[in-house]
Structures are given as C-alpha cells and as structure tokens.
Amino acid sequence: MKTIFSILVSSAWCVCFSQQVDIAKKYSAYINEVDLKKNLTILASDSYLGRETGKEGQKMTAEFLSAYFQKLGCSFAPGMTGYEQHFDVIESTPGGTMSLNNLALDFKKDFIYYACKSKTNLENIPVYGVDQLPKVGETPCYVIYVMKSLEVRKEVSVLKKQLSKNVKGIILVSKDYSTLYEYMDHYVTTKTMYLADEKKKEEFPILFVRDSSMLSLKNKSNNYLFGKGKFKETEHPKPLFILNGQLNTQQEKLTSSNVLAYIEGSDPVGSKEVVIITAHYDHIGVDHGVVYNGADDDGTGTVALLELAEAFMEAKKNGQGPKRSVLIMPVSGEEKGLLGSDYYSSHPIIPLENTVADLNIDMIGRNDIGHEKDTNYIYIIGSNMLSNDLHDANERVNTKYTQLKLDYKFNSLSDPNQFYYRSDHYNFAKHDIPVIFYFSGVHEDYHQPTDDVEKIIFSKVEKVARLVFFTAWEISDASKRITLNR
Structure with a gap:
C-alpha cells in the first residue's frame, strides 16, 4: 500500500507540475x-x-x-x-584649475584628470616624490611620479598598493602627453554623473601633467628624481611642490x-x-x-x-x-x-x-x-x-x-x-x-x-x-x- 500511495502522490505532483509548466509555456x-x-x-x-x-x-x-x-x-x-x-543626479562637466607652486596649468593643454566626479577643492596640498613619502598619520598629501608607460591602469594600480593612507591623490607626469590625451580623451572630457543624495564618497583623483609644461619647475636638485627612486618613507620630508586648484567647477542638477x-x-x-x-x-x-x-x-x-x-x-x-x-x-x-x-x-x-x-x-x-x-x-x-x-x-x-x-x-x-x-x-x-x-x-x-x-x-x-x-x-x-x- 505504501508503494502504491507513493506512486499516486508522485504522479499527482507530476501532473500539477506539468500543468504549471504548460501555463508558463502558454503565456x-x-x-x-x-x-x-x-x-x-x-x-x-x-x-x-x-x-x-x-x-x-x-x-x-x-x-x-x-x-x-x-x-x-x-x-x-x-x-x-x-x-x-x-x-536627482548631479552632472559634472570636466574642467577646472591647477597650479604647482605658482605655476598655473591649463586644463587639457597642460593637465587632465579622472576618478573624480564631485566638485573638489585642492588647497595648499603638499606634493612629495615617491622616494620621500611622509609616514602614515602625517598631513594629507599627493604623490608625483613620472609615468613609465601609457598603461594607465597598471601604473596607478602599482602605485596605490605602495602608498600610505594619508596620500589622497596622484600626479602622473607624462613625456608623451599628446598620445596619452588621445587615449584618455573619452574618459576625462566626458560629462559624468552621480546621485545627488548619495553620501560624498572619498575620491582619489589621478591628475596627468604634460612634462614640458613643468620646465620652469626643474632644477638640479629635483630634476625629476621623483618617480625614479624607490618607494621610501622618511621623517617629515620637505614637499617638492604645493598643489592648488579646483576640479569639476561646473555642475548641474538633473532629474531622472x-x-x-x-x-x-x-x-x-x-x-x-x-x-x-x-x-x-x-x-x-x-x-x-x-x-x-x-x-x-x-x-x-x-x-x-x-x-x-x-x-x-x-x-x-x-x-x-x-x-x-x-x-x-x-x-x-x-x-x-x-x-x-x-x-x-x-x-x-x-x-x-x-x-x-x-x-x-x-x-x-x-x-x-x-x-x-x-x-x-x-x-x-x-x-x-x-x-x-x-x-x-x-x-x-x-x-x-x-x-x-x-x-x-x-x-x-x-x-x-x-x-x-x-x-x-x-x-x-x-x-x-x-x-x-x-x-x-x-x-x-x-x-x-x-x-x-x-x-x-x-x-x-x-x-x-x-x-x-x-x-x-x-x-x-x-x-x-x-x-x-x-
């Protein structure tokens, strides 16, 4: 009886399942x-x-x-x-200002950036070379580095893994800026958006600077030693530059x-x-x-x-x-x-x-x-x-x-x-x-x-x-x- 009952229950379940399957197929x-x-x-x-x-x-x-x-x-x-x-969303139009020490740089001509959507003030930020990094807990800063190739993601990934938490952004100096600009054009000159009500996320701006735009900042003591040395932290290093500027100055609220x-x-x-x-x-x-x-x-x-x-x-x-x-x-x-x-x-x-x-x-x-x-x-x-x-x-x-x-x-x-x-x-x-x-x-x-x-x-x-x-x-x-x- 148990076996017959099990067969009947199983058959009934199969019939029900089959009916449901047929309904799905119908619609x-x-x-x-x-x-x-x-x-x-x-x-x-x-x-x-x-x-x-x-x-x-x-x-x-x-x-x-x-x-x-x-x-x-x-x-x-x-x-x-x-x-x-x-x-609501905020649409940011790429653009802004940037200066190293008192050298003003023009957006697109001298510098571009990415990984930054919100309006960002860069005010008196110390910039260090990779061979003289400040230790964790010291003043928030940026690091400057000479790019070895045009493999941007790889360069940034390698750098970020070796930087302390007080480093809040990177300046990459490119000796082939024209080619870099052509490669990055879509990413750095296209308008971006973010949700208007989202909590402001801590961004990590990546700025690219034309090598020749910085000629006046070169001298015998810091003739691009940054980027060629090894990553090394030191006690209270002296910054190479002071960074000032604003990014994403033009913003508009839209509704979707x-x-x-x-x-x-x-x-x-x-x-x-x-x-x-x-x-x-x-x-x-x-x-x-x-x-x-x-x-x-x-x-x-x-x-x-x-x-x-x-x-x-x-x-x-x-x-x-x-x-x-x-x-x-x-x-x-x-x-x-x-x-x-x-x-x-x-x-x-x-x-x-x-x-x-x-x-x-x-x-x-x-x-x-x-x-x-x-x-x-x-x-x-x-x-x-x-x-x-x-x-x-x-x-x-x-x-x-x-x-x-x-x-x-x-x-x-x-x-x-x-x-x-x-x-x-x-x-x-x-x-x-x-x-x-x-x-x-x-x-x-x-x-x-x-x-x-x-x-x-x-x-x-x-x-x-x-x-x-x-x-x-x-x-x-x-x-x-x-x-x-x-």
Whole structure:
C-alpha cells in the first residue's frame, strides 16, 4: 500500500507540475519578435535622442514605457501614485584649475584628470616624490611620479598598493602627453554623473601633467628624481611642490527616473515577495550632433521587459498568474554608473528582504566575436554566485524550453572584464539578493553611433526573453523561496 500511495502522490505532483509548466509555456507566446522589433524601432530611433539620463530623450522614453505599462493594465508598485520613481543626479562637466607652486596649468593643454566626479577643492596640498613619502598619520598629501608607460591602469594600480593612507591623490607626469590625451580623451572630457543624495564618497583623483609644461619647475636638485627612486618613507620630508586648484567647477542638477510596473502575485501570502526583472533604458545620448541610438545597449533589454510585462499580465488577467509578485523595472542611469538601480536598492519600494531575485537583461540582440556564426547562446553571469537554487532553475527551464547554449565564460569574480560588477544586477547582489545577468557580449558597435535596429537579431532577443520569462515564472510560482548559498 505504501508503494502504491507513493506512486499516486508522485504522479499527482507530476501532473500539477506539468500543468504549471504548460501555463508558463502558454503565456510565453506573448513574447514575440514582431512586437520586439516594432517597439525597438521606436525607442532606438533618432527622435529619442539616445535616451541620455536626465535629458529629453530619457524623459520621452520614460513616458513611452509608462504609457505602455498602463495600456497593459500593470499596477503601480505599492505606495506609488505613478509608474516613475524619480531621483536627482548631479552632472559634472570636466574642467577646472591647477597650479604647482605658482605655476598655473591649463586644463587639457597642460593637465587632465579622472576618478573624480564631485566638485573638489585642492588647497595648499603638499606634493612629495615617491622616494620621500611622509609616514602614515602625517598631513594629507599627493604623490608625483613620472609615468613609465601609457598603461594607465597598471601604473596607478602599482602605485596605490605602495602608498600610505594619508596620500589622497596622484600626479602622473607624462613625456608623451599628446598620445596619452588621445587615449584618455573619452574618459576625462566626458560629462559624468552621480546621485545627488548619495553620501560624498572619498575620491582619489589621478591628475596627468604634460612634462614640458613643468620646465620652469626643474632644477638640479629635483630634476625629476621623483618617480625614479624607490618607494621610501622618511621623517617629515620637505614637499617638492604645493598643489592648488579646483576640479569639476561646473555642475548641474538633473532629474531622472526608474519605471516600475507591478504585477501582484496570486497567493495572499506569497504576493508580499517579489521577483524583479530589470534592464536599463538609458543610453549615451547625442555627441557632436550624432545620435547614439543604443539599439542593443540596452534597447533590446528594454523592449524585452515590455513583452515580459505583457506575458505576466495576460496570465494574471486570466487568473493563472504565479504566486509571487513580479516587478518589471526599466532603470536609467546605468551608463553613468548604475545610478538608477543604485537609487532603487537604497530606496526600495518593496523591502529588499522580500525581494527573491533580480533577473537583469543588458544587450541580448547581437553576437560577439566568440560566437560570430552562432546565435543560439547567451552569457549567464552571477547565477550561482549567491544561490545555487536560482542557477538550477535557470538551467532547468532552459533544458525544457529554450535550449540555448548557456555560456559561463564571464561568470567569475576574477573575469578581467569584470562584467559581474558592470550592470544593474550588481546593486542587488551587493545586498545579498540572488541575480542573473543575461548578456550576449560586446561587439564592434558597442557605444558607437552604429548600434542600430537593422543589426539586431530579433529571433535571438525573443528566445532569450522567453528564457528570462520561464526562469522568473519558475521562481515566482515555486512553493518555496529560493535560498542563499552558505
């Protein structure tokens, strides 16, 4: 009898599971490449001005998304009176002044800088050579060093590891400043943003100075001995120079927004928990009159969210939606430093402890160089970093439904590209919320004005979006919440 009873229970469970699976498959059909192409053709057109955070194109896009969610019948997130969660950002225009002793240096002509977004005053700061560093606990200072190569990251990384905590910045003297400027142009002359309400973070400015601009400061005793000696701390050394100046003197406050579409779960208890699905709808705007449409980055993720919202809403309208709630959230500010997702994670509409997972979609419409002739793949990043349950669910539904090649090449904390840290899922992962980042890789049109709709493989976008849907359905309708790894 025990055996027969076990078989009956097992069979009943399989039937129930099969029915649920069939429901998910039924509603996945609402995700189709015709609608994906129709919506992307709108959002990645020149009229949307590259969707830059805080600018007209981004606001137009937020209005389009809100209207779309309203048409689908999506609810406002709990406690909200509209679809948009607004936040302020500060836009900094690179520029400023700098002087060493009494020698004034001109921005761009004589010096540039990076790793500094906020307005910064440099007032009577002592500057030392690396062979005469002050000991820890002495006056905050800068260090000056002659660059040995144009490998900026490597030079800075080596230096920072050997400097004491009272060193607050570095001045790198370049003998090939013109080449350096050409290499660094995008990073040091492009406007930057940060959240207006974030606590001021201690920045570590890196200033680059043209060697020939400092001729008048050379003499026999300090003829660039700095940078050639060994790293050495000494008692109360005499500074080589006194640094004065201001960085990021021109700043402007702008308003941006995340767009939240809420689909309440069917279970009275389970609906308090939520599965969030994100993609960033911003791009880099207009540069020198050229619109950067960002069709793949991340227009593909954005229009996938619209299809996902429709699929879940149709299930809800028919009384067949999953137990837990689903929050579809296009975020902005990703291109400026993951600002929108950062704002949401520090100002959550639904408590983070009730957030089951974040499934993040960023660039799913092209092939990278490693898969030039194969569209049937997607990079999976972060799936097992925090929860093996999430990883297994994604694998399980892919095997059953989509049969994509799940490529884990970049699923590592030591990945030199650091993709795990470079999209919006990370602002959930840092709060111990399990994540998956769906990504098809970088291609030749990445951050170029040629990232256009004509190059998108919509059959691929459809298939990846369906994988996200099945994974979201699986974890939102499961009897038990996915758990964190130990």
